[in-house]
Amino acid sequence: MVTATITSKGQITIPKAVRSSLHLHAGDRVAFMLRGDTEAILRPITRSVDEVFGMLHKKGMKTRSVDDMTAAIAERAKGKIK
Secondary structure, X not given: OOOXXXXXOOOOOOOHHHHHHHOOOOOOOEEEXXXXXXXXXXXXXXXXXXXXXXOXXXXXXXXXXXXXXXXXXXXXXXXXXX
């Protein structure tokens, strides 16, 4: 079990093991879901499409069609399937 201490302002630091497991980083958001009076679940809030739009684009990168991507995935998978 991993524990944390609540500060006088009601804040906690999420332990590194938990942040790593949930892939949480500075600025990420989490939701607390209450289960009865004695339990809470912490869940990462996933990012919206608007927040990640364009993150993979690199200047000078050639545009690929969906068919190109599908073919590349199929080609790569050939070597991994036995």
